Structures are given as C-alpha cells and as structure tokens.
Amino acid sequence: MINIATAVDVAALKDTTLLNMGVFALFVAVTMVIVFRASRNNKTAADYYAAGRSFTGSQNGTAIAGDYLSAASFLGITGAIAINGYDGFMYSIGFLVAWLVALLLVAELLRNTGKFTMADVLSFRLKQRPVRIAAAISTLAVCFFYLLAQMAGAGSLISLLLGISDWGGQALVIIVVGGLMIMYVLIGGMKGTTWVQIIKAVLLIAGAAVMTLWVLAIYGFNLSGLLGAAVETANNPAVLNPGLQYGKTETSKLDFMSLGLALVLGTAALPHVLMRFYTVPTAKEARKSVVWAIWLIGLFYLFTLVLGYGAAALVGPETIRTAPGGVNAAAPLLAFYLGGPLLLGFISAVAFATILAVVAGLTITAAASFAHDIYASVISKGKADADTEVKVARRTVVVIGVLAILGGILANGQNVAFLVALAFAVAASANLPTIIYSLFWRRFTTQGALWSMYGGLGAAIILIIFSPVVSGGATSMIKDANFALFPLSNPGIVSIPLAFFLGWLGTVLDKKREDSTKQAEMEVRSLTGVGAEKAVNH
Amino acid sequence: MGNDAHAPDAAASVDFEQVQSTGQFQELRKRHRSFVFPMAVAFLLWYFAYVLLADYAVGFMSTKVWGNINIGLILGLLQFVSTFAITGWYVHYSNKRLDPIASEIRDEIEGHEFDKQGNRLGGVNK
Numbered sequence: 001m002i003n004i005a006t007a008v009d010v011a012a013l014k015d016t017t018l019l020n021m022g023v024f025a026l027f028v029a030v031t032m033v034i035v036f037r038a039s040r041n042n043k044t045a046a047d048y049y050a051a052g053r054s055f056t057g058s059q060n061g062t063a064i065a066g067d068y069l070s071a072a073s074f075l076g077i078t079g080a081i082a083i084n085g086y087d088g089f090m091y092s093i094g095f096l097v098a099w100l101v102a103l104l105l106v107a108e109l110l111r112n113t114g115k116f117t118m119a120d121v122l123s124f125r126l127k128q129r130p131v132r133i134a135a136a137i138s139t140l141a142v143c144f145f146y147l148l149a150q151m152a153g154a155g156s157l158i159s160l161l162l163g164i165s166d167w168g169g170q171a172l173v174i175i176v177v178g179g180l181m182i183m184y185v186l187i188g189g190m191k192g193t194t195w196v197q198i199i200k201a202v203l204l205i206a207g208a209a210v211m212t213l214w215v216l217a218i219y220g221f222n223l224s225g226l227l228g229a230a231v232e233t234a235n236n237p238a239v240l241n242p243g244l245q246y247g248k249t250e251t252s253k254l255d256f257m258s259l260g261l262a263l264v265l266g267t268a269a270l271p272h273v274l275m276r277f278y279t280v281p282t283a284k285e286a287r288k289s290v291v292w293a294i295w296l297i298g299l300f301y302l303f304t305l306v307l308g309y310g311a312a313a314l315v316g317p318e319t320i321r322t323a324p325g326g327v328n329a330a331a332p333l334l335a336f337y338l339g340g341p342l343l344l345g346f347i348s349a350v351a352f353a354t355i356l357a358v359v360a361g362l363t364i365t366a367a368a369s370f371a372h373d374i375y376a377s378v379i380s381k382g383k384a385d386a387d388t389e390v391k392v393a394r395r396t397v398v399v400i401g402v403l404a405i406l407g408g409i410l411a412n413g414q415n416v417a418f419l420v421a422l423a424f425a426v427a428a429s430a431n432l433p434t435i436i437y438s439l440f441w442r443r444f445t446t447q448g449a450l451w452s453m454y455g456g457l458g459a460a461i462i463l464i465i466f467s468p469v470v471s472g473g474a475t476s477m478i479k480d481a482n483f484a485l486f487p488l489s490n491p492g493i494v495s496i497p498l499a500f501f502l503g504w505l506g507t508v509l510d511k512k513r514e515d516s517t518k519q520a521e522m523e524v525r526s527l528t529g530v531g532a533e534k535a536v537n538h
Numbered sequence: 539m540g541n542d543a544h545a546p547d548a549a550a551s552v553d554f555e556q557v558q559s560t561g562q563f564q565e566l567r568k569r570h571r572s573f574v575f576p577m578a579v580a581f582l583l584w585y586f587a588y589v590l591l592a593d594y595a596v597g598f599m600s601t602k603v604w605g606n607i608n609i610g611l612i613l614g615l616l617q618f619v620s621t622f623a624i625t626g627w628y629v630h631y632s633n634k635r636l637d638p639i640a641s642e643i644r645d646e647i648e649g650h651e652f653d654k655q656g657n658r659l660g661g662v663n664k
Contacts, residue, residue: 086610090592093617097585100624104574224605231606241600242592242610253593260589264582287632294625298618440571521554527566528640530552530647 019341023349028180031199031353035184035192045386046533048189048393049116049368050278053535055194057285061292064276066197068095068267068293069204069300070358071153071328071351072420077301078334079327081308083317085230085239087246088308090256092301094263099297102268103290109439109526111277111286115533117365118274119373122434125518126446129378134453136373138430139271141457142423143366144407146272147359147400149419151178151408154355157328171409177352178405181359185367185397190279193360200357203350205296208303211331211347214338215310226306229313239312255488259421262492266424269431272365281535310334359404367396421490422464429456429495433503439526441507445514448507456499463491552647566639573631581624588613 042048055063073095080088114120119135154177155170164170184192219225231237238244246256267273277286311320311330314337323329335347371393376384384392411419433452437444464470469489472482488494525531557563592599592610599610 086592086614089611089614090589093585093588093614097581097617097621100581100621101578103625104578104628222605224607227606227611240606240608240611241596243596246593247596256593257589260586264585284637287629291625291629294621298622302618517555520558521552523567524554524557524563524643524647527563527570528644528647530644 019345020348023345024352027349027353031184031196034195034199035188038191038195039187039189042189042191045116045390047191048390049364049372051189051191051194053279053281053533055279057280057288058292059198060194060276060280060285060289062201062296063194063197063279064273064289064293065205065296065300066201066357067272067276067361068297069201069354070150071157071354072149073300073304074204074208074354075157075328075331075351077304078307078311079320079330081304082311082315082320082330083327084245085312086242087244089305090242090260091263092304094260095267096294096298096301098264098267099290099294101265102273103287103294105439106268106274106435107277107286107290108283110274111280111283112526112529112532113522114278116275116278116372117369118271118431119369122438122449125438125514125522126449131446131449132373132377134450135431136369138426138453138457139369140366141430142271142427143362145419145426146423147362147404148407148411149423150355150359150362151404152411152419153328155408157351157355174408175405177356177359178401178408181356181363182398182401184356184360185363186394190364193364194279196360197357200350200353201296204354205300207347207350208300208307211310211335211338212303212306215306215314215334218314226309226313230309233313233316251487254493255490258488258490258493261496262421262425262428262490265428265432265492265496269427269435270423271369271427271431272361275365275368278533283529283532307331307334363397363400363404366400367393370396422460425464425490425492425495426457426460428492429460429499432496433500437503437507442519443507444503445507445510445512447510447512448503451506452499452503455502456495459495459498460491463495467491557643557647562639562643566636566643569635569639573628577624577628581620584620585617588617
C-alpha cells in the first residue's frame, strides 16, 4: 500500500490560517445577528434563563446535542480512535448510553418540578437554604471545571488551526473567544445561547456527515476495508481490539471501569444539560428533546468511528501524534487530507464554534445558579425582584467570563481530558444521588442530601488531587512532585458509590422527618405536570 | 414574581396527599416505575457487561467474525442499537400508558376536584 501519510503536509496548514479566520468570522457575524434578534424579547427572568420556555422539543434536542458535543467529543474522540483504536470508541458508547439515564429517570420529572436551576428540584421538599446552597456550590464547581477544559482546549486547538504557537498569541485568542462568549450570553441570554448551539450542532453534524461519507466512499463503503487500511497504516492489528490504551495493567483496567461509571452516570447530572429542559413548554416536549438529542448524538458518535479509523488509515497515527495540537489534530488533518484548505477551514470554524457554544451554555448555567440560588434565595432571602435577579445574573456572566479567560490562559497546555472527566465524575458524585433520591425515595431527608452532595463533591475532588493526573507521572500537571496516593486517574468508582451510600446513611440516621405534604406535592407534580411553569407568551 | 421554586401558584390549595392516595395516581406511579426501574437496571447491566468484556476478555472481543469486523465492534454497535430501541420503546410506552392517565389526573386537579378550601383555582385554568 502506498504511504498516504506523507500526503498530509502539516507545514502547509499555516497557509490556510487566513481562510480559517475568515470562515470563523463569518460564523460569528451570522450568529451575532441572530442573537441580537433573539434578545429583543428578553424581558423576564424566565426569558433570560429559560428562553421563555418557548423552544420546541426538536429545537431543544438539537441545542442539547450542540451543548453536549463539545470539542472533547469531536476532536478528542476522533483523535482517541485514530491513536488508541477501539478504546477510543468506548468513550462514544459511554457518552451515548448515559442519555438513557436522563431520558428514563430525570428529564421529564425535573421539567415538571423545577423552574430555572437544578437546585429548584433538589430543594423542593427539603430545607430550602442549606440544600440550595449545596446544589449551587456543586453546580458552580462542575461548570467551572468544564469551562476550564473548554478554554484550555481552545488554546491547544489554536496552535494547529491558526498557526499561533507562542504563548502570548494563544492567550490573546483565548481572550477573544472569552470576550465573544460574554457578549453572546450577556445580550442573548438563554435564547441567544440556544440559537448559537442549534446552528453549531447543525454545522458540526453536517460537517462530520460529509467527511464520513467521503471516507467511506474511498473504501467503497466497506467498513471492513477501512479497518484493514487503518491496521496497515498503523502497522498494528491491535487497533481493532480493546485494551490498547487501558489494558496495560490491572490498575489501568480498573481505571477504565471508573471512567465508564463516571461517563454513564455523569451526563444526567450535568447542570448545563439539566437547565436545557426548562427551555421547553411541557414535560412532553422535554421527552421529545431528549429523544432528538439521543438520535443526533448517537448518529454523530457513529460518524466518529469512521472518522477516527479514517484518520488512522489516511493520515496515520504517527503524523497525528507529531502534529501541533497532537491527538486533537486528527479530525482537522483528516479534513485537510480529504478536502484541502477549504474543508479544513470549515471544520476549524466548526471546532471554534463548538467551543464558543459550549462555553456560552456553561456560563449561563453558572450565572443562573448564582443569581437564582445564591443571590435571590439566600442572600436577599427571596425579596429580590426578578429584574434585580437578572441584573445580578448578567454581572455574574461577566465575572465568570473573566475567570474562565484567566483559568483558560493558566490551564493552557494542561491535560484537557482530565478536566472533562473531573467534571463528569464530580457531577455524578455530587448531584446524581440526590436527584434520584429526592425524585424516587419518599423517606429521603435534608441531612441525607447534604451528606451526599458535600461528601460526593469532596471525595471526588480530594481523590483527583491525590491521583496520578495531578502529580507523580509523566503527563501529570505537577511533574516534579509525587503525592499520588490514589492510583486511579478517575475517582468515579469510589466517589459515586460513596455519595449514594452517604445519602442513604444521612437519611436513616436523621431523626427529623421531612414534610409529607411537600413529598406528595413533588411526586404528584413530577408525574402529572400539575402547576408546572408554562411558556411565556409575548 | 417570587424566586421560590414553588411559590404560591394556582395549585397551592390542592390537597396533594389526597391526590397521591387515589387509586388512579397509584396506578400512574406503578406504571411509571414498573417501566423505568427494570429498564434502567437492564441497560446499566448490559453496558457494564460490555465494559467488563472489553476490559477483561480482550481475546474474546478480538475474535474476527467477518473480514476485519470483530465481536467487540459488533457488541459496541449493538449498544447503539439497544439505546435507540429503548428510547423508542419508552416513547411508545409513555404515549400509550402514561400520558393519558397523567393528563386525566391533571385535568381533575385543575378542575378543582381536590381543592382543600373549595376555592376556585385561578391561573392554571385556561
């Protein structure tokens, strides 16, 4: 077989920088116009946080896909399959199957009982203040780690896509991305953010579909032929088998179980995903949006299988590994091989749009949680009017935006996968047990919720600090020190069961009983939708 | 407008404990749980069985079935199929078995059948 790998001249990528910037500028211009138009109707808190609950199920489903398919999904998974073969594919499966937890156990019940944030549901029948504060703290923690990962990802992407390799130049681009994100969220609120996510999801899935068909066409639509070519270019038949990345030692195998657990249980507890369910008018539309999201996300992950092995076959793992941007470069390099500078420009712009849209979604979630849960309910004790609350939310957006820019500049070059996995593990440990218990376990009490949330959050973060991702290894954040007392890089296998256990223990040891009227109200509301927040008509 | 998650609204004077104890609501609850719980257990077991196989039964997963397609890839793709199938099944079940009874109960509550004070409920009714 001819050595196709040499066909991709990495140095030639720099010539396309202007084109990449042009396509990206066009995306920003178009979405800005849409955000301005969408913002005209932003009057009330329900408009700002929940887009007036006026989106349809299919629109919201597309936006969920746009929110969920982050740069980590597109660039990360394609790269992981290109280099680690089958083990990369298993990320796709975990990320998809996780949606069944959201569909069956969480989405509709949450839409029926809450208003703007996750804390609305968790504090529904428990003591308001302590539970709300705990839920807001874990929301802010998850959003912050997810934000850091996206901003750090933006930095490393730029080195490849825009040919900016010096630290100052990358910092400048992170500031530009952060600044744009602040503008979108400040002006457009949830409505503007949702439209940015819808446009991005359509572009991303369409781009991936074109590349997938292209790759398949090269191999005569024969998947087995494509896999054979990947084996040949990589010169390693093991790329088709599990275990290339995680099968090395018993510890790494256990680590993979831990990751699998965090992925499948984390999704339904991600605050920015949960908040999207409030943008639709009814629980039935919430269900429809999850169904749409599952189809779109599933389709996209099937594409990543072809794209990953396609990049392995056509570009080659060695070329990808040594390219600027490393593993993350697989998808852009494949685009360049297939369609030259134009397709690369398009895919690069989509990758930027992806980061922008996800960051905007995270920012509005964090801002809503601070303004609605901490400011309005705790600091001003429910006396603040909706206008003041939205004003506080907008100010919070600016603060979070600046923090994300600073964090992104500092975390630039750090291990992005570590931060994303941390966000999933923290979400699954801190939020999921309390969500499930408060929806389905009548006896559940405030003490159980607090033990579970703080215990899960604390355990996840402490285990990560003492894990090999932070210290003691070649790829650690701190290479010179070694305080890695915990052998696994993902804490999920310990912290998630612990949080479930603490929720149970805190409840059975609690001498106080919760208000049974509230429990009845929550259960009736969650299943029937009585008194659920309605759409805002303008 | 209040900032409380459950600010006094039209459903405030409903006796939810009474609604909860009706046979109709118990039936809705039973139908919901008897579907989502077994299904959640089933797909989580199937997912973890798959992860365990990929983790500890590499030889089995690497068995070639047709060309370069091995058992691991087929089981992985079956995870996609089962996810899509469960999604479709749940939607069908909800439409047929849950939605009609849920909207019946909602209509009864909003039509004041469970009103504690016998007040006319405003707001929710159209």
